[in-house]
Amino acid sequence: MASEHKILVVDDEPANLRLLQRVLGDDYQTFSAASGAEALKILQAEEVSLIITDQRMPHMTGVELLEKSLGIRPHAIKILLTGYTDVEALIDAINQGHIYKYIPKPWDADDLRLTVKRALEAYDLSRQNDVLVKDLKKAITQLEEISMGVIRALANALDAKCDYTSGHSLRVGRYAALIGKALGLSTEKQKELEVAGILHDIGKIGVPEAILWKPDKLTPEEQKIMSQHPVRSAQIIGNLPALQNIKELVLHHHEYLDGSGYPDHLAGDNIPLGARIVLVADAYDAMTSDRPYRKAIGHEKAGVELRKHAGKQFDQKVVEALLSVVGEKGEKINHSVPESVLDWKIETIDPERSAKHARPEAQHQVEGDLAGWHEKVPQGAREKNS
Ligand SMILES: [Fe+2]
Numbered sequence: 387m388a389s390e391h392k393i394l395v396v397d398d399e400p401a402n403l404r405l406l407q408r409v410l411g412d413d414y415q416t417f418s419a420a421s422g423a424e425a426l427k428i429l430q431a432e433e434v435s436l437i438i439t440d441q442r443m444p445h446m447t448g449v450e451l452l453e454k455s456l457g458i459r460p461h462a463i464k465i466l467l468t469g470y471t472d473v474e475a476l477i478d479a480i481n482q483g484h485i486y487k488y489i490p491k492p493w494d495a496d497d498l499r500l501t502v503k504r505a506l507e508a509y510d511l512s513r514q515n516d517v518l519v520k521d522l523k524k525a526i527t528q529l530e531e532i533s534m535g536v537i538r539a540l541a542n543a544l545d546a547k548c549d550y551t552s553g554h555s556l557r558v559g560r561y562a563a564l565i566g567k568a569l570g571l572s573t574e575k576q577k578e579l580e581v582a583g584i585l586h587d588i589g590k591i592g593v594p595e596a597i598l599w600k601p602d603k604l605t606p607e608e609q610k611i612m613s614q615h616p617v618r619s620a621q622i623i624g625n626l627p628a629l630q631n632i633k634e635l636v637l638h639h640h641e642y643l644d645g646s647g648y649p650d651h652l653a654g655d656n657i658p659l660g661a662r663i664v665l666v667a668d669a670y671d672a673m674t675s676d677r678p679y680r681k682a683i684g685h686e687k688a689g690v691e692l693r694k695h696a697g698k699q700f701d702q703k704v705v706e707a708l709l710s711v712v713g714e715k716g717e718k719i720n721h722s723v724p725e726s727v728l729d730w731k732i733e734t735i736d737p738e739r740s741a742k743h744a745r746p747e748a749q750h751q752v753e754g755d756l757a758g759w760h761e762k763v764p765q766g767a768r769e770k771n772s
Contacts, residue, residue, distance in 0.1 A: 389414050391506050392432050396425045396439035396451060397467070406438065409495045410502060422446025422454070429458045435509045436502065438489075441468040441475050449479045456484065461512060463505045467491055533628070534581075541584045548590055548598050554671055559583030561667035561708060566660075568707040579660055582635035586664050589618025589636075613648050616640055635660035639668065642699040662701040666692065666708055669700070674716065685716025 395406040396419045403418045410416050417432060419425035422443060428434070437455055441448035452464045466479055466488040479485045486505050489498060541555035562583035566576040590598065593615055597608045604612060620637035623629045638652055638661035645653030673688035683691070689709050696702040712719050 389506070391415070391435040391509070392417065393436045393438065393502070394419065394425060394428055394432070394434045394462075396420075396422065396437070396443070396448070398440065398443040402440065406498075409498055413499075414502070422448075422451040425451055426454060426458065429455055429462075434459055434462050436463045436465065436505055438465045438467065438502075441466055441472050447475065449475050449482075449484070452479065452484045453482070461509070461516070463509045465489060465501065465505060467493065537581060537584055540588060544588055544591060547595065548587065554675060555584050555587065557671045557675075558586060558664065558667045561670060561712070562660075562663050564711045565663045565667060565704060565707045568711050569659075569663075569703070575660070578632050578635070579663055581629065582632040582639075582660055583664050583667050585623060585629075585632070586619060586636050586639045586668060587615060588622050589615040589620070591622075592618050613640075617649050632660070634658050635664055637661070639664040641665070643701055644698045647699070657701075659701075659704075662704050666700050666704045670708055670712070685712065685719070686714060688716075689714055 391414055393410055393414045393416045395403060395410070395416060397403045397406065398420055400420065403420065407416055407418055417428045417434070419428055422439075422445060425437070425439065429437075437452065437459070439448040439451055443451075446454075448466050448468070452466065455462060455464065463486045464484055466476065466485050468476055468488055469491045476488055479488070486508060487501055489501060538556060541559075542553075545554050559580040560583070563576040563580035566579040571579070593611060597604065597612060600608070616637050616639055619639075620633050623633050623636055635658055638647075638650065638657050641647035641650065641652040641657045641661060642665075643654060643657070643662070645651050647657075670688055670692060673683050673691060674685050676682045692700055692705045692708070696705045
């Protein structure tokens with residue numbers, strides 16, 4: 387056998403079938419069918435590279451057969467044998483993109499051999515292309531996984547340097563992505579939000595630990611250094627072409643809706659939506675995690691605090707989106723959090739877990755409002771830093 391390709395020829399006229407077999411049988415492994423139904427059975431059983439079918443057949447026309455074959459052998463090349471009188475069927479088949487070529491009847495044996503040769507070359511090329519695309523997608527996925535691994539390692543290093551509980555940056559990333567999902571943003575935007583959430587405070591790498599860990603009130607000079615961290619985060623991210631889309635989200639993650647945030651005092655819709663999302667995610671995780679200088683306030687109270695400051699600091703729809711995701715008492719959060727937001731489960735209510743994570747015992751240790759959740763940058767530091 388000269389070729390590994392399998393060819394299916396279909397015609398209700400036995401003489402035509404014999405002729406096709408004779409022309410192609412020496413060079414290829416051929417299968418013949420006298421009807422569309424018989425052809426479909428062969429397609430189920432054999433990995434056919436090329437289908438050559440007559441158009442005019444009882445019960446099932448050639449075009450109908452080729453349409454049905456798409457569900458079984460989508461990659462097979464399709465050739466229609468038709469008389470000039472079947473123009474309508476031909477236009478249909480061509481418009482639907484099913485056929486590689488039509489061969490007018492009566493056909494010439496040499497022309498048919500050449501057409502089949504070219505068709506199988508096209509088949510091989512298309513399959514090689516599919517393999518390359520598959521390999522490329524795999525390589526891109528691997529690269530993305532490596533990139534996310536590096537980003538997570540950076541975030542963990544940052545959490546260790548700062549006064550954060552372990553995993554704060556990763557949780558902010560996950561909350562941010564899930565808020566994006568709840569708001570109906572695209573998967574691409576959700577991924578950007580996850581990375582923005584993870585890296586939002588990366589600029590703190592440049593802040594001395596003496597300031598980050600200082601238990602007392604910061605001096606004006608220290609406040610100024612601390613308030614530069616979103617700018618530094620954006621500068622670090624700005625050097626990485628793949629992260630350009632999240633630069634603005636990170637730069638403005640301390641802007642408040644009423645314009646009292648920093649570094650640029652942006653207000654309302656002038657603050658990128660992604661930055662408003664990261665702010666809420668950051669605030670929520672900060673309030674629901676213990677820090678060396680204060681205890682967590684619990685999920686229910688954190689929700690109350692977010693709502694209290696919605697419209698002033700926080701975007702109300704972002705707050706509501708978060709609470710819809712985590713539950714009013716954090717009851718939908720699964721704290722056995724896996725590595726990626728894509729498979730982070732939001733569970734149905736589990737009262738036991740809810741009670742455990744609400745940490746009511748810690749609530750009395752918290753000051754009345756949001757003063758405690760935030761980085762230690764008081765109002766005075768909110769000056770133009772850019
Ligand atoms: Fe920050």
